[in-house]
Amino acid sequence: MGVLEKVRTRSRAAAPAAPAELPLDQILMGDCIAAMRSLPAKSVDCIFADPPYNLQLGGDLNRPDGSHVDAVTDHWDKFDSLAVYDRFTREWLAEARRILKDDGTIWVIGSYHNIFKVGSAIQDLGFWILNDIIWRKANPMPNFKGTRFTNAHETLIWASSGEKAKYTFNYRSMKTLNDELQMRSDWEFPICGGQERLKKDGHKVHPTQKPEALLYRILLASTKPGDVVLDPFFGTGTTGAVAKRLGRHWIGIERELDYVDAAMERIAAALPLDESQLKTMQAPKAAPRVAFGQLVENGYLMPGAVLTDAKRKHVAVVGADGSLRCGDNAGSIHKLGAALQGAPSCNGWTYWHHEVDGKLKPIDTLRQTYLLATQP
Amino acid sequence: MGVLEKVRTRSRAAAPAAPAELPLDQILMGDCIAAMRSLPAKSVDCIFADPPYNLQLGGDLNRPDGSHVDAVTDHWDKFDSLAVYDRFTREWLAEARRILKDDGTIWVIGSYHNIFKVGSAIQDLGFWILNDIIWRKANPMPNFKGTRFTNAHETLIWASSGEKAKYTFNYRSMKTLNDELQMRSDWEFPICGGQERLKKDGHKVHPTQKPEALLYRILLASTKPGDVVLDPFFGTGTTGAVAKRLGRHWIGIERELDYVDAAMERIAAALPLDESQLKTMQAPKAAPRVAFGQLVENGYLMPGAVLTDAKRKHVAVVGADGSLRCGDNAGSIHKLGAALQGAPSCNGWTYWHHEVDGKLKPIDTLRQTYLLATQP
DNA sequence: TGGATCTTTGAATCATTCC
DNA sequence: AGGAATGATTCAAAGATCC
Numbered sequence: 001m002g003v004l005e006k007v008r009t010r011s012r013a014a015a016p017a018a019p020a021e022l023p024l025d026q027i028l029m030g031d032c033i034a035a036m037r038s039l040p041a042k043s044v045d046c047i048f049a050d051p052p053y054n055l056q057l058g059g060d061l062n063r064p065d066g067s068h069v070d071a072v073t074d075h076w077d078k079f080d081s082l083a084v085y086d087r088f089t090r091e092w093l094a095e096a097r098r099i100l101k102d103d104g105t106i107w108v109i110g111s112y113h114n115i116f117k118v119g120s121a122i123q124d125l126g127f128w129i130l131n132d133i134i135w136r137k138a139n140p141m142p143n144f145k146g147t148r149f150t151n152a153h154e155t156l157i158w159a160s161s162g163e164k165a166k167y168t169f170n171y172r173s174m175k176t177l178n179d180e181l182q183m184r185s186d187w188e189f190p191i192c193g194g195q196e197r198l199k200k201d202g203h204k205v206h207p208t209q210k211p212e213a214l215l216y217r218i219l220l221a222s223t224k225p226g227d228v229v230l231d232p233f234f235g236t237g238t239t240g241a242v243a244k245r246l247g248r249h250w251i252g253i254e255r256e257l258d259y260v261d262a263a264m265e266r267i268a269a270a271l272p273l274d275e276s277q278l279k280t281m282q283a284p285k286a287a288p289r290v291a292f293g294q295l296v297e298n299g300y301l302m303p304g305a306v307l308t309d310a311k312r313k314h315v316a317v318v319g320a321d322g323s324l325r326c327g328d329n330a331g332s333i334h335k336l337g338a339a340l341q342g343a344p345s346c347n348g349w350t351y352w353h354h355e356v357d358g359k360l361k362p363i364d365t366l367r368q369t370y371l372l373a374t375q376p
Numbered sequence: 377m378g379v380l381e382k383v384r385t386r387s388r389a390a391a392p393a394a395p396a397e398l399p400l401d402q403i404l405m406g407d408c409i410a411a412m413r414s415l416p417a418k419s420v421d422c423i424f425a426d427p428p429y430n431l432q433l434g435g436d437l438n439r440p441d442g443s444h445v446d447a448v449t450d451h452w453d454k455f456d457s458l459a460v461y462d463r464f465t466r467e468w469l470a471e472a473r474r475i476l477k478d479d480g481t482i483w484v485i486g487s488y489h490n491i492f493k494v495g496s497a498i499q500d501l502g503f504w505i506l507n508d509i510i511w512r513k514a515n516p517m518p519n520f521k522g523t524r525f526t527n528a529h530e531t532l533i534w535a536s537s538g539e540k541a542k543y544t545f546n547y548r549s550m551k552t553l554n555d556e557l558q559m560r561s562d563w564e565f566p567i568c569g570g571q572e573r574l575k576k577d578g579h580k581v582h583p584t585q586k587p588e589a590l591l592y593r594i595l596l597a598s599t600k601p602g603d604v605v606l607d608p609f610f611g612t613g614t615t616g617a618v619a620k621r622l623g624r625h626w627i628g629i630e631r632e633l634d635y636v637d638a639a640m641e642r643i644a645a646a647l648p649l650d651e652s653q654l655k656t657m658q659a660p661k662a663a664p665r666v667a668f669g670q671l672v673e674n675g676y677l678m679p680g681a682v683l684t685d686a687k688r689k690h691v692a693v694v695g696a697d698g699s700l701r702c703g704d705n706a707g708s709i710h711k712l713g714a715a716l717q718g719a720p721s722c723n724g725w726t727y728w729h730h731e732v733d734g735k736l737k738p739i740d741t742l743r744q745t746y747l748l749a750t751q752p
Numbered sequence: 753t754g755g756a757t758c759t760t761t762g763a764a765t766c767a768t769t770c771c
Numbered sequence: 772a773g774g775a776a777t778g779a780t781t782c783a784a785a786g787a788t789c790c
Contacts, residue, residue: 116495152560177669184528343442
C-alpha cells in the first residue's frame with residue numbers, strides 16, 4: 001500500500017465547519033482503497049466516483065483520414081481479467097459504503113465496459129439505487145469503422161446507503177434548473193473541451209476529464225452547502241473545483257502526481273459563489289405546522305364560514321372545532337376533501353377556498369397570513 | 377417443467393427457408409427456460425429478450441390529483457430476492473447463448489432494477505457487449521412525489537456471442553434512418569400507446585408492451601431478411617409482428633395464455649412490407665429545448681449575474697440553480713417575470729436582458745449561441 | 753367539421769411527522 | 772414501533788368532449 005500524503009490546497013472554503021478529523025478540502029495522494037481505509041466510518045455526505053472503465057482496447061485506432069486516435073491506454077485502466085476488475089470494484093465500493101453517512105448518497109459514472117459490474121456490486125452491497133442517469137454527449141466521438149452505433153452516452157448510478165435511508169434531493173432546484181419541468185434521467189452536456197480542458201504542452205492532462213457542468217448538476221441535486229463530498233478517483237479535480245464553487249467541502253484521492261499537481265492548481269483558481277448566489281429554491285422546511293383549528297381560534301375564519309373547492313362543486317361549513325361539514329360528511333379539511341373527491345388523500349389547504357371580494361382564494365393564503373403575523 | 381405447446385399462427389412468412397427442425401413463426405407456450413432447452417444449439421440469428429424487471433414496488437401510488445397509478449403487479453414480476461432473480465437471469469441467458477449462432481447477437485432490455493444484473497451476467501457468460509442503447513421516452517410517467525429524477529429511459533444491451541465473433545450490423549440502413557448521420561446509442565421513441573396499444577375491455581392486455589418502432593430499429597440494424605429471431609419473453613408479440621413486417625422469421629416463447637391469444641391475433645393481422653416500403657419513416661427532429669439552467673451550468677451566465685427587463689424597471693440576480701431573485705421574489709425566469717409584471721405568464725427568454733458592451737440584449741441570444749455551439 | 757379544452761394514462765423500487 | 776394525521780406532488784400524448 002502506498003504512503004498517503006496529505007496535500008493541502010490554498011482554498012479557504014466558505015462553508016461551515018465539519019468533523020475535525022476529516023482532511024477537508026485536501027487531496028490524499030496514494031492508493032484509493034488504502035486512503036479510504038484511513039477515513040472514519042459514516043463521515044461523508046456524498047461520494048462521486050469515476051473509476052477506471054476497464055476499456056480493454058485492442059490495437060491502435062486510426063481515423064478515416066489516417067490520424068491516430070488518442071485513446072485511454074494508461075496503465076491504471078488495465079486489469080488482468082473481468083474477475084479482477086470485479087474484485088477491485090467490490091473492494092472500493094465496500095469502503096465507500098463504510099465511509100458514507102446513513103443519509104448520504106453515492107454517484108458512480110461508467111460506460112458499458114464496467115457499469116454493469118459496478119451496478120451489480122452496488123446492489124449486492126446493500127446500496128439502494130435511486131436513479132440511473134444518462135449523460136448524453138452533445139458531441140461524442142464517431143464510430144470511425146462503422147461497426148457499431150456511435151457510443152454517445154455514459155451512465156451514472158445514483159444510490160442511497162440502503163432501502164429505507166433518507167437522502168438529500170433538491171427537487172425544487174432541479175425543477176428550476178430545468179425551466180419548471182421535472183428534471184429527467186437523461187442529461188445532455190457537451191464533452192469537456194475548450195478552455196475547460198486541462199492541457200500541458202498541448203496534450204490533455206487527463207484522458208477522461210469530466211465536464212464541470214455534470215458535477216455541478218450532481219452536487220446541486222444531492223448535497224447541501226457545507227456538505228462533504230469525497231471523490232476516490234480524483235484525477236484532475238473536477239469534483240473539487242465544482243464543490244469549492246458551490247460551497248461544499250471536498251476530499252480527493254489520487255495516486256498520479258501529475259494529476260494531483262494539475263488538480264491543486266485548478267482548484268486554487270476556482271472562485272466560490274457568494275452565499276446569496278447559493279440560495280436555491282429549496283422548499284422552506286422550517287415553517288412550523290399550523291393546524292386549521294388555529295385559524296378558527298384566532299379569528300381568521302369564523303365558525304359557520306363557507307368554504308368551497310375551486311370549481312364550487314362542493315360547499316362545506318366550518319365548525320367551531322376546526323372541522324368541516326358537508327351534508328352528512330364531516331372531518332378535517334384534508335379528510336373531507338379526500339372523501340368528497342373519492343380520493344385516497346387530499347391537501348385541504350389548497351383544495352378548499354373561501355370567497356374574498358367575490359373571488360375564491362385557497363385557505364392556504366390564510367395560513368400564510370397567520371404565519372407572517374405570528375412569526376418573529 | 378411445463379408441457380410445451382406449439383401454437384402455429386396463420387402467418388405465411390414471405391422469407392426464405394431456414395433449418396427445418398426449428399418451430400418457425402410459432403409461439404411455444406410454456407416456461408421460457410424449458411422451451412429454450414427444446415431448441416437446437418446455434419440455431420437462431422438474433423434474440424430479443426424483455427425479461428421481468430423485478431420492480432419490487434412498495435405500496436400503492438397515487439397521482440397528485442388522487443387518481444391511482446396502474447402499476448406492474450403481475451405475478452411474473454415477483455422474485456423472492458435479488459439472488460433468486462440473479463440465478464434466473466443467468467439460467468435463461470445461458471440457454472440463450474447455447475441457442476444463438478456464432479455470428480448472432482442478443483438484445484436485452486431493462487431498467488435500473490435489473491439491467492446491471494443482466495449486463496453482469498452477459499459478460500460473465502462470455503457474450504461480448506457491442507453497445508448499450510438508451511431508449512429515451514418522449515412521454516415518460518413523471519415522478520409524482522418529487523423524490524427522484526423522472527425515470528425517463530430504459531436501457532438495452534446489444535452483445536455478440538463472443539469477443540472475436542462476427543455479427544450483422546447494417547450500418548448503412550442505420551445511417552439512412554438517421555438522416556445521414558451515424559446512428560447514436562441514444563434513441564428517442566414515445567411509449568407504446570394509442571392505436572398500437574393492445575386493449576381488452578378497455579384495459580391494457582400487457583402492462584409493458586413495447587413500441588413497434590423500437591423493435592423495428594433493432595431488427596433492421598442487426599438482422600437480415602430471412603433471419604430467425606427468438607423472443608423468449610414474447611408477451612403480446614411485438615417482436616413477432618415486426619419480424620413479420622420486415623420479412624424475418626420469428627419464434628416466441630410465452631407462458632400466459634392471454635398474451636399468446638393476443639399475440640396470435642396481432643401477428644396474423646400484420647402485413648409484410650415490400651422492399652420499397654422498408655424505406656425510413658423518421659420524423660425530422662425539432663430544435664431541442666434549452667433550459668435556462670443549462671446556460672448557468674455551462675458557464676454562459678454566471679451565478680450572480682444581473683438581468684433586467686428592457687426598460688430596466690426590474691433588476692434580478694441569477695442563482696446557482698438557474699433561478700432568478702429580485703428582493704424577496706424568486707423563481708424561474710418565466711415565473712419571476714410574470715410575478716413582477718403581475719401577469720399570468722411571461723416568456724422569460726425575451727423579457728430578461730443582460731448587458732453586453734453597455735447594451736441590453738435578451739437572454740434568448742445566449743440560448744441561440746448555446747444551441748449553435750452544441751448542435752452538430 | 754374544426755378548434756379548443758378536458759380527461760386519461762404510462763415498467764414506479766415515489767413522504768414525513770406526531771402520538 | 773406502529774398507526775394516524777398532515778401535507779406535498781405530474782408531463783406528454785392521445786382520445787374524448789364541447790362549442
